[in-house]
Amino acid sequence: NAGVMQNPRHLVRRRGQEARLRCSPMKGHSHVYWYRQLPEEGLKFMVYLQKENIIDESGMPKERFSAEFPKEGPSILRIQQVVRGDSAAYFCASSRLQGNTEAFFGQGTRLTVV
Amino acid sequence: AQSVAQPEDQVNVAEGNPLTVKCTYSVSGNPYLFWYVQYPNRGLQFLLKYITGDNLVKGSYGFEAEFNKSQTSFHLKKPSALVSDSALYFCAVSAQGYTDKLIFGTGTRLQVFP
Numbered sequence: 001n002a003g004v005m006q007n008p009r010h011l012v013r014r015r016g017q018e019a020r021l022r023c024s025p026m027k028g029h030s031h032v033y034w035y036r037q038l039p040e041e042g043l044k045f046m047v048y049l050q051k052e053n054i055i056d057e058s059g060m061p062k063e064r065f066s067a068e069f070p071k072e073g074p075s076i077l078r079i080q081q082v083v084r085g086d087s088a089a090y091f092c093a094s095s096r097l098q099g100n101t102e103a104f105f106g107q108g109t110r111l112t113v114v
Numbered sequence: 115a116q117s118v119a120q121p122e123d124q125v126n127v128a129e130g131n132p133l134t135v136k137c138t139y140s141v142s143g144n145p146y147l148f149w150y151v152q153y154p155n156r157g158l159q160f161l162l163k164y165i166t167g168d169n170l171v172k173g174s175y176g177f178e179a180e181f182n183k184s185q186t187s188f189h190l191k192k193p194s195a196l197v198s199d200s201a202l203y204f205c206a207v208s209a210q211g212y213t214d215k216l217i218f219g220t221g222t223r224l225q226v227f228p
Contacts, residue, residue, distance in 0.1 A: 004157075033215065042204055042218035043158070056215060091157060102148065103216065107157040 004029075004094050004106035005074075012112045013082045021077040021109045025094030032075045033103060034067060037089040049075060082113045116141045118207050120219035127195045128227050135190040135222045137205030146208035147188040148216065149179055151201045158204065164188060175199070195226045 005024040013019050025032050030051055035043040048056040049069035060067065064082075069075040079086055089110050093103035117140045127133045139145055146165050150158040162173025169181045179190045188205060202223050206216040 006157075035216075035218075042220045043216070045215055045217070048215055093158075102160050102163055104160065105150070105158040 004092055004104050006090075006092050006106035006109050008109060009107065010110050010112070012114060014114055015083060016081050019079040019082050019086070019111055019113075021079075021090050021092075021111070022074040023077070023092030023094075023106060024074040025092075026096075026104055029094035029096050029104075031095045031097070031103075032069050033093040033095075034075075034077050035091045035093065037091060037108070039088070043091060046077075079111075082111070084113050087111055087113045116207055116217045118205050118217055118219035120203075120205055120222045122222050123220075124223045124225060126225045126227065129197050130194050133192050133195045133199070133224065133226070135203050135205075135224060137188045137190065137219060138186050139188060139205070139207045140186065141207055145186075145188075147179075147181065148206040148208075149173065149177070149188075149190050150204045150206060152204065152221075153201050161190070161203075195224075197226050197228050200224055200226045 004026055007022050011019055032049045034046040036046055037043045045059040047060050047067045051069055052071050064080045066078045089108045091108045092106045095103045119138045121136055125135055148163045149161040151161055152158050161177050162171050162179055164171045164181045172178045177192050179188055181188050202221045204221050205219040208216055
């Protein structure tokens with residue numbers, strides 16, 4: 001049973017370009033969470049999704065950021081018109097059920113905006 | 115609002131000595147508490163969790179943590195440190211209502227010297 005798979009592992013974008021980060025949850029997991037880790041900081045919650053639904057996006061910036069988890073395929077975190085401040089590690093986690101279970105994390109995507 | 119504090123940026127300990135990494139929390143309601151470890155350029159690995167039951171929780175790699183409700187603490191401990199334990203450790207608490215949206219502390223870097 002493969003773990004949470006994120007790709008790409010490293011992504012370099014120029015300012016103004018779009019970044020697409022993908023997350024395939026563990027088999028049997030239908031809950032996906034995205035977190036952002038800025039240098040020398042802890043992880044900050046961004047968004048919680050179930051298949052075809054955004055459950056909680058209270059941590060998402062109001063502009064340029066969006067997330068989806070379609071019925072088929074991976075979850076996508078999309079950042080439009082990237083700026084240098086978007087440079088961070090983005091981690092995806094998945095869980096089987098809501099409540100009383102631990103979330104399993106992927107290895108992250110390191111986004112560098114140049 | 116939920117929050118987690120890790121008062122030490124770094125903990126240094128000699129191999130073979132006991133180690134403690136401190137964590138205090140603030141939540142409304144019953145806390146769900148977690149410890150994760152992050153090795154360089156890797157994702158987070160789950161160590162242990164407290165949901166309910168015994169205050170002393172045993173986890174992976176010989177780590178344990180003690181839940182202290184009166185002191186609102188959840189310190190991570192290990193009786194005998196290994197050089198390979200050197201990593202970044204994060205304490206996390208769940209947002210009220212479910213266990214998978216996590217609020218992370220800023221992390222404590224553990225350095226074990228041979």
